[in-house]
Amino acid sequence: MNVATTVIKSRHSIRKFKSDPIDELIIKDAIECARHAPTAMNIQPWLFGVIKEKPLLQKIAQLTDHAKFIADAPLCFAVFGEKKATYYLEDCCAATENLIIALQAHGIGSCWVAGDKKAHAEPVRKLLNVPDTHTLVSLVPAGMPSEVSIIEKKDLKYVVFEESFKKG
Ligand SMILES: Cc1cc2nc3c(=O)[nH]c(=O)nc-3n(C[C@H](O)[C@H](O)[C@H](O)COP(=O)(O)O)c2cc1C
Numbered sequence: 001m002n003v004a005t006t007v008i009k010s011r012h013s014i015r016k017f018k019s020d021p022i023d024e025l026i027i028k029d030a031i032e033c034a035r036h037a038p039t040a041m042n043i044q045p046w047l048f049g050v051i052k053e054k055p056l057l058q059k060i061a062q063l064t065d066h067a068k069f070i071a072d073a074p075l076c077f078a079v080f081g082e083k084k085a086t087y088y089l090e091d092c093c094a095a096t097e098n099l100i101i102a103l104q105a106h107g108i109g110s111c112w113v114a115g116d117k118k119a120h121a122e123p124v125r126k127l128l129n130v131p132d133t134h135t136l137v138s139l140v141p142a143g144m145p146s147e148v149s150i151i152e153k154k155d156l157k158y159v160v161f162e163e164s165f166k167k168g
Contacts, residue, residue: 007105012150014109015069017143021052022075026106030142033102034079037094045085046092046137048099049078049128059127060139063120067113073141078124079115080134089116092137099140109145112138 031048039045051057052075060078061071070076079096081088096112103110115121115136124136 008101011101011104012109012148013111014143014145014148015111015141016145016147017073017109017141018146019074020144022108022142022144023106026103026108027075029106030077030099030102030108034095034099037091037098039091039094040085040087043082043085043087043091045082045088046095047080047082047130047134048095049080049130051076051078051128056127057141060120060124063123063127064113064118064139065120067111067139067141069111070113070139070141074143075141077110077140077142078128078136079138079140080125080130081116081137082134084133088135089137092116096138096140103140103142107144108142109148110140110142112140115139 027050034048035044051060057073057076058071060076061068064070077099079092081092085091100110100112115124115138121136125132125134
């Protein structure tokens with residue numbers, strides 16, 4: 001078994017966290033991994049926010065519809081994409097996944113929370129004082145897991161095809 005693929009397959013969205021802070025070296029390494037994601041024409045059209053202050057976490061949580069648990073996370077990353085970059089969404093999604101997998105490799109649980117297409121994208125941007133050249137792509141609350149729930153994945157036979165697709 002390969003370490004990287006084992007880490008990827010062991011990840012589950014975590015929505016309940018212990019209150020312990022995340023080590024600064026882990027935060028830095030996770031952001032390093034995020035910024036190593038591929039980007040169209042190597043534009044790297046992103047900004048990574050690291051939010052730890054409780055009142056800010058609570059305000060962000062309040063703004064979301066399906067992520068009130070952000071209020072109880074010790075930390076939340078916020079990934080913003082530069083709107084003028086044609087592929088900012090793909091680029092920032094690649095960075096978000098790298099971030100989440102890097103956290104998992106360090107034993108830190110997290111959950112991808114939608115930003116792009118969500119009504120909270122603009123209020124979160126304003127709350128964090130991010131220039132309007134950028135838009136929120138994702139929020140990633142993170143911390144030591146206090147509860148893990150495992151979601152079943154579709155069987156490979158339903159999602160893979162070889163050569164040309166055949167029904168049934
Ligand atoms: C683009 C995207 C947006 C998501 N938004 C939310 C969200 O707003 N709230 C939430 O609790 N989970 C959110 N999730 C997490 C998914 O619910 C989760 O990945 C899915 O149920 C599969 O579970 P797993 O991550 O444990 O494999 C989001 C995931 C993605 C990729």
